[in-house]
Amino acid sequence: MSDDQELSQGGIAFAKLMSAIEAGEFRPGDRLRETDIAERLSLSRTPVREALRRLEAERIVEHRPRIGAVIRTLGQTEVVELYEMRLVLERTAAEMAAKHASAAEVDALFAINDEIAAATNAPSRAAAINQRFHRSIYLAARNRFLLESARALNNALLLLGPTTLADEARITTVVGQHGLIIEAISQADIDAAGATAEAHLQTSLRHRLSLMRS
Incomplete structure (x- = not known):
C-alpha cells in the first residue's frame, strides 16, 4: 500500500471513529483498543493507529500508561x-x-x-x-x-x-x-x-x- 493510500485509510478510520463517538457508540472513559477497532472498521491496525494519534492531538483521546488510548472524561x-x-x-x-x-x-x-x-x-x-x-x-x-x-x-x-x-x-x-x-x-x-x-x-x-x- 502506498503512503497516499495509507493516509487515505487513516482519514477513513478517523472519520468512522468520530462518527461512532458522536453516535454514542464510544463514550468518555472507554478504552479504544487498536485490534478491536481495526476489526470493527475492517481496516488494518496502521490507519487505526494514525486515527488514534489524531484523536489524541485533538484532545478527544488521552494515552494512559499500561492502559492505552482512552476517550477523555471532562470534570x-x-x-x-x-x-x-x-x-x-x-x-x-x-x-x-x-x-x-x-x-x-x-x-x-x-x-x-x-x-x-x-x-x-x-x-x-x-x-x-x-x-x-x-x-x-x-x-x-x-x-x-x-x-x-x-x-x-x-x-x-x-x-x-x-x-x-x-x-x-x-x-x-x-x-x-x-x-x-x-x-x-x-x-x-x-x-x-x-x-x-x-x-x-x-x-x-x-x-x-x-x-x-x-
Whole structure:
C-alpha cells in the first residue's frame, strides 16, 4: 500500500471513529483498543493507529500508561467552562440570527424543533436533531468567524457523555425553550433572542451537572 493510500485509510478510520463517538457508540472513559477497532472498521491496525494519534492531538483521546488510548472524561470544572463558552457563542449566534435570519430559515427552525418534540422515545435521535437545530442558528447568524469558533468547541462537546435528552419531560423543556428562541428570532428581537438563548444554556448546564452528581 502506498503512503497516499495509507493516509487515505487513516482519514477513513478517523472519520468512522468520530462518527461512532458522536453516535454514542464510544463514550468518555472507554478504552479504544487498536485490534478491536481495526476489526470493527475492517481496516488494518496502521490507519487505526494514525486515527488514534489524531484523536489524541485533538484532545478527544488521552494515552494512559499500561492502559492505552482512552476517550477523555471532562470534570465538573471543565464542563462549567465549556458551557460558559457555549453560552457566549450561542447568545451571540441567536442575536445575530435575529438580525439576519430569513423567513425560510425561521420556518426550518420551527420544523427542526417539531422533529425533536416527536423523538421522545429516541434519545440519540433527539440529540442529533438538537445539534442540527443549534447549527442552523449559527448558519442563520451569517458570520463565518462565529461559525468557526463554534466548530472549535465540537470536540469538547463530544466529551460530555450521554445526551441529557433522555426523557419526555426534558425534551418538553428543551422544545419549549427552543420555541422562545425561534419566536424572538422571527420577531427580529435581538435582546430577547440573546436572553432566551442564555436561559436555555443555563438550564442545560444545571441539568448536565445534576446528571454528573447522580
